[in-house]
Amino acid sequence: MIRYVVQVSFTPNLGVHVDVTPLDVDGRTVREALEAVFRARPRMRGYVLDDQGRLRAHVNVFVSGQMIRDRDLQSDAIDASTSLWVFQALSGG
């Protein structure tokens, strides 16, 4: 079985609040990768997702350079050995 290694990186602006050191996780979808991140860093969840598990309005997630399409469930598939970026939107400051 192939182990998916997704490197998750974060906007340094989030570092004011939580640990933003990049980390490698396993996941076939963006949500699976994010859940793996949250298991390692529980406080990160509330900064990235809202109460209902949707991507926060002013947070963007990119997979291999592409913005994800499913902001509600983050069901976008990811390939093995890809990179995932958690950014803030230009709005919201």
Add this chain to the structure above:
Amino acid sequence: MEDKDTVLHIATRKGLFRYEQRASSWDLAGTAFLGENLSLVHVDPRDGAVYAALDTGHFGPKLHRSEDGGQTFEEIGLPAYPAMPEGWEEMPQFDGKPITWNLRMIWSFAHGGDDQPGRLWIGSIPGGLFRSDDRGATWQLVESLWMSERRKGWFGGGADAPGIHSICVDPRNSEHVVLGVSCGGVWRTQDDGETWEQKAHGMRAEYCPPEQAYEPWTQDPHCVVQCRDEPTTFWAQHHNGIFVSTNDLESWEEIEGVQPSVFGFPVAVHPQDGKRAWFVPAQKDQHRIPKDARVVVTRTKDGGKSFDVLDRGLPAPPAYDLVYRHALDIDASGERLAFGSTTGSLWATTDGGESWTTLSTHLPPVYAVRFADR
């Protein structure tokens, strides 16, 4: 007046500021969260803890607590709304969209009574009331209120979604709690949140058709306060007027004709004397600037029969400072008050408002002002 340091916490659009008064001089003693948007600051006199509510633009609301008087903070638990039950429908708001069950902003904060160690309350936008019994480590939604059909009738006032901006924990009985809701009237529980009743009878809404003007459910109190030592007295700065209740919320009485205006956001009541209350008026709802560009405080000492217009030490016209609902505070003595404006000015008095001292005219927009001793 006692000769001790007075500490004042200021929550702004771009950070938390702490002022201290030594002798007669006010000094900026410290800052926290510089650059961050704060919606509230609260001091719990039971243990001295300072709570700061952040409203980060990108990453949502957050809550922090300080155990050292506001010098250092640690992030604590945050209220969260549950998943919406299958088939549940919310009312469309003014933007045509129903609210979603997400914590948009921490809009009010209160501590419980001495008999409820660890008890805290949060009122939020879009209208959820949350309770903690462990100093904010965990929070529970008060479902008796949130799941009620009447709550679904709340609608946005100043914000797009409705919210709870005032929480009064009754000094006689900690299980009695009063809420001010924009827009949704005044709500009271007398059983620690098990059941709720509407207590806005007597308030008048100019923004409703005449036949609905006295409908309590649609009232927009901007701020509701309760007198500590005369707790049957409540004051409200309402969207279109000033109201007082002296019969423990059986009814509200409108105070008319107050000059220069009855419009505004904040109100403070003297902790010992329910007849004394302070307001910071603005012209009217569609002109949220001081009337004649003159910043004044209005004060009654006789329960609203007469008002003094206080401006000694406040800026000469033109000045366009607007003061939000949590940006006026009174300390435990009842002599010290302070208020801050959306243009970043901050003033304080030690003589009940007779004269004011300017602490700053260059802060970020001020959202909340709280004395450490209140």
